[in-house]
Amino acid sequence: MSQFIRYITCILLGLALGLSVTLSGQENADQYHPRLNYPLLLDVIDTIETYYVKELTQDELISAAIEGIFDKLDPYSGFLDKQAFSNIRDANKGEYFGFGIEIAAEDDKITIITPFPSSPAELAGIRAGDQIVKLNDKKVNPEQLETLLKEIKHHSQNNQSINLALTHSNMNSVFEVTLVPSIISVQSVTAKLYEDKIGYIRLASFQDNSTEEMIRQLTRWQPIGLEGLILDLRNNPGGLLDQAIKIADIFLAKGRIVSTEGRFFDANSDYFASPQTMLSSVPIIVLINKGSASASEVLAAALQENDRATLIGETSFGKGTVQSLIPTLVEGNAIKLTIAKYTTPKGHDINKKGIEPDIKLEAETVTIGESVPIIDKNTVHDEIRDDLILDSAITWIKTNT
Numbered sequence: 526m527s528q529f530i531r532y533i534t535c536i537l538l539g540l541a542l543g544l545s546v547t548l549s550g551q552e553n554a555d556q557y558h559p560r561l562n563y564p565l566l567l568d569v570i571d572t573i574e575t576y577y578v579k580e581l582t583q584d585e586l587i588s589a590a591i592e593g594i595f596d597k598l599d600p601y602s603g604f605l606d607k608q609a610f611s612n613i614r615d616a617n618k619g620e621y622f623g624f625g626i627e628i629a630a631e632d633d634k635i636t637i638i639t640p641f642p643s644s645p646a647e648l649a650g651i652r653a654g655d656q657i658v659k660l661n662d663k664k665v666n667p668e669q670l671e672t673l674l675k676e677i678k679h680h681s682q683n684n685q686s687i688n689l690a691l692t693h694s695n696m697n698s699v700f701e702v703t704l705v706p707s708i709i710s711v712q713s714v715t716a717k718l719y720e721d722k723i724g725y726i727r728l729a730s731f732q733d734n735s736t737e738e739m740i741r742q743l744t745r746w747q748p749i750g751l752e753g754l755i756l757d758l759r760n761n762p763g764g765l766l767d768q769a770i771k772i773a774d775i776f777l778a779k780g781r782i783v784s785t786e787g788r789f790f791d792a793n794s795d796y797f798a799s800p801q802t803m804l805s806s807v808p809i810i811v812l813i814n815k816g817s818a819s820a821s822e823v824l825a826a827a828l829q830e831n832d833r834a835t836l837i838g839e840t841s842f843g844k845g846t847v848q849s850l851i852p853t854l855v856e857g858n859a860i861k862l863t864i865a866k867y868t869t870p871k872g873h874d875i876n877k878k879g880i881e882p883d884i885k886l887e888a889e890t891v892t893i894g895e896s897v898p899i900i901d902k903n904t905v906h907d908e909i910r911d912d913l914i915l916d917s918a919i920t921w922i923k924t925n926t
Contacts, residue, residue, distance in 0.1 A: 566590065592671065599863050600630050600670045601848050607857035608682055613850065617765060619711050619732050623681045624704045626651065627762040627818070628674065629844070630667045631877070637691070638842055639760040639816030642729055644709045649702040651691065653760050653816025653842075658699055659690035681706045694815070714738035719919055722752040728772075731764030731820045736771040743775070743803050753922030754804060755915070756824075757812045759838065763819025766847060770796050773827040776809060778802040780831040780870060783823050785847055787865030792847070798831075808926055809834035810918040813882055818842035826869040826880050836882040837918055845876030884921070886914050 570586050591604045605613065615621045625644020626637055635657040640646035657665050657673075665673055680687045686705045692698065713732040717725045724746050728735065763769075773782045777798035784795045811825050811834045822841050828834035847865040852858070868874050 595671060599846065601844075601846060602860075602862045603671060603674075605850070605859045605861055609678065610850070610857065610859040613859075613861070616711075616730075617733050619713060619730075619734075620708065622708050623706050624677065624687065625709050628657070628670070628677075629842075630670045633667050635665050635667055635670065635673060637816075638818050638844075639762045641709055641711055641762075642760070645704045645707055649704060650700070651689075651702065652693060653814060654694035655691045656694070657689055657691055659688075661688050662690075714742060716742045718746075718749075719755075720752075720923070722749060723919055723922055724749075724751045724754045725757065725915070726755070727757040728761055728821070728824075730761055731766070731768040731772075733765065733768075735765070735768040736775070739772055739775060740803070747803075751804060751807045752926055753808045753810065753919075755810045755812065755918045755922070756828075756834070757915070758817045758821040758825055759812050759814040759914075760816035761818070761821035762816065763821055763844065766820050766823065769820035769824045773824050774798050774801075775803050776828060776833055777831055778805060780827075782827045782870065783867050784870075784872070785865040785867045787847075789864075792865040808922055810921060811836045812838050812914060812918060813841045813880065814839040815842055815879075817880075818844040822875060822880055823867065823869075826873070826875065829880070829883070830870040830873075835884065835921070836880065837884045837921070838882050838886055838914055840881055840885070841875070841879040843875055843877045843879035845874055845878075884917070886917060 570590065573586060574581060574583065595603050612621050612623070623644075625641040625646040627639050627641075629636055629638050637646075637651055637653060637655040637657070639653045640651045659665060660673060660676060677687060679685075684706055686703055688701065688703050690699050690701045692700070711729050711732070713729055713735040715727045715729070719725055724743075726739070726742060728739075770782050778800055780798050782796040782798055786793055809828060811828055813821070813825050813836055817825065817838075818841065822844065825834075825836055825841065829836050845866055845868070846863045847867055848861055849864045851860045851862055853860060866874065866876060869880075
């Protein structure tokens, strides 16, 4: 029993002690020693283990205690075992194994934040804003999001398929898909030139090397003399906040980028642009939709509210909180914890509200000339005929520069 007490105490200390956090969730910090009634918790676990009618293992009781703690927190916080912790670190490098969906509880519904590009989810037709009705033929409960995520993760780790019943946003019909997990490679930055002088950059997520790739691409275009730049943040679920801040700084010569506020000192910061900038005289369009969340909203709001870019598309997801990865004392495990909320340069809290674009275009309702008056039927480019929002951005640049 003494060995068990030492083990559970180690786990609990890992949950209670802060090992310093940065906004990217990769650093360690000063220790924080809360006053918790450990003897009571240990006594409860010991009593259940000894007297409960059904035998429960120590690991089961420890897991139940940890799950109970995180049930009191927001859906973005959770305990990560070694595999889950490794998956997140791999995702920050652009690769992981899974189904390719980000999920959250929103308005009493389980909502898809976004499917990753070329993932099993996207290839099956799942879209940002879709709502999960059933998982493996069982109705889902928004209050049990953690249980749902745990089951999805279990199937992924064991290379097992899942069956989902979903509805598209604003539609009542239900469609079903079967997803098989696979290795997903997400290239953070992809680029293309339109009309020879309009740069297009798709930011799929904010990874370890996103800023470096962005600077490398913009440097290649320096001799061209761009007439405009389009940053596509659609279906970008976020990622490393520090990368979003650095990319915003590339385009801003002054002004606040984002402010964060939390309970401990290091979580309270104001981030401002440095004087160094690139493409300072080039008009910028940012594309967003309901799948643009978290760090992508930070970048979009920073450029919009500092009058550096025009936003086109749909209202963004609305995730205004900051998570950090905090290693526990048990090697290999970690805690993903919401440590702060953030506000835009003008002090707006976008959590559960999202960012309103300057030019609102709903993807499902876009038709040439009718709901998109800035597009002329003769201006649609053959290679992007199916992406009229992108074509709208190209047309806007051509008619406003």
